[in-house]
Amino acid sequence: MVKLNLRLAVAGIGLVAASAFAADKVEITVDAQKPGPVINKNVYGQFAEHLGAGIYGGLWVGTDSKIPNTRGWRNDVVGALKSLKVPLVRWPGGCFADEYHWREGIGPRDQRPVKVNTNWGGVEESNAVGTHEFFDLAEMLGADTYINGNLGTGSPQEMAEWLEYMTGESKSTLAEMRRKNGRDKPFKVDYFTIGNEAWGCGGNMTPEHYTNLYKQTAAFLKTPKHNTPKLIASGGTTGHEEWTEYLSANVKPEWSLRMDAISFHFYTLPTNDWKVKGLATGFPEKEWISTFKQTLRMDGFVADAKKTLDKNDPEKKVGFYVDEWGTWYDVEPGTNSGFLYQQNSLRDALVAATNFNIFHKYADRVHMTNIAQMVNVLQAMILTKDDKMILTPTYYAFDLYKPFQDATSLPTNITHNTTYTLGDVSVPGVNASAARGKDGKVYVALVNTNPKEAVEVTVNVAGTKVSGAKGRVLTSQLMDAHNTFEKPDAIKPAPFSASAKDGKLSVKLPAKSVVVVAAE
Known part of the structure; x- marks a missing residue:
């Protein structure tokens, strides 16, 4: 031996x-x-939604906080994420994205409207973190940006104007508004998606209805050629796999239409039961093995999508982005059920690594994934409590796999x-x-x-x-x-x-x- x-x-x-x-x-x-094929660094992408303490408290504490921060962002958390070499961040949702109106998150923070986060806990949303704050975070991390547009309660006009506000170089009213709000240079938008989970919280749509809305909206999303984001269609999840088939068969490149990728969501539940999902800690061995049985389904979902895309897109122009994935357990006792706060164990690290190995296998189609989520929500990298911070086993799984970013x-x-x-x-x-x-x-x-x-x-x-x-x-x-x-x-x-x-x-x-x- x-x-x-x-x-x-x-x-x-x-x-x-x-x-x-x-x-x-x-x-x-x-x-x-x-x-x-090269394993795109963005396979190791992250996701930060306005959900519980995923942003407020976990990442953003405000400029007046006693917790050490840079322009409102926690120094300890940002430092840990920089060490992890986070390649990309998706924002502002999630289900939250389809109720988010970007104009409410710009200008003086004390003048921004306070809304109610109807998706996650019914708590007040101060809009303290908006477009400028998000890009500030991304630039501190050196990460690519993934903006989720509002299709559910928004419009093609709202998304088109948001893109103009972010990327405009002329002296248009929107570009000048951005400059007035403190940003002269356009923001770099790397990815933009039209809606989120349109089959569910994003509007309860059919693939046919969403595809028509996608085509309509995509025709109006225009940016400078050197700052053109990859355009993503909101795809399916388990039980809605037909979305990949319908979108790839019915959205064909035309002079005014692009679709660079189709998204997909899949969460690992030990019990495969949304009513009683299972415990994050203190679980029996039967939930250990069932967790891996469930997470290994990812291979089949990606394999089926690859087969579909190879048929409908043989030139491989369309990527398959798993832009929400991870473990989902019952929330920790005593916490707000709408905040999705759960502990993170060795099991989660093995789940993450298993999925990484699957994504590597299909690197020709899987160019991006986003674990849900970055801080304090579901399978988080980091958990915070007041001024304290801990790194989770999932954080360390991502750390172990850093050499695979942009590797062959x-x-x-x-x-x-x-x-x-x-x-x-x-x-x-x-x-x-x-x-x-x-x-x-x-x-x-x-x-x-x-x-x-x-x-x-x-x-x-x-x-x-x-x-x-x-x-x-x-x-x-x-x-x-x-x-x-x-x-x-x-x-x-x-x-x-x-x-x-x-x-x-x-x-x-x-x-x-x-x-x-x-x-x-």
């Missing part, structure tokens, strides 16, 4: 005994001689895979992906979904002489290991290294773990 140097900083985790590993090795072949995907094949079974439910034991990073190194990502048994994995990087690998591992003794404000470092990545024999890596993958290594 090849010697493996494994140093785990997680409390209570030591070297895994050799007897704990399966007798048969899982074999993974990475073909470094056949590079695939490499074909990856798994043979002799293990199967994790509990009762009548079974899921693949290991999932993986690989890519050549911008630094030239080959990176391999591995997930072991089995919460009890470690596994020995042999990795053959064809076309590359491998003498070892170094990286990091995220694991713990507990399935629901998580950080708290009292113990903010209960779980975090630890160094991980593996040696090689005959050019093949031998990786001892701990139970319930994520490992990302660079081959040497």
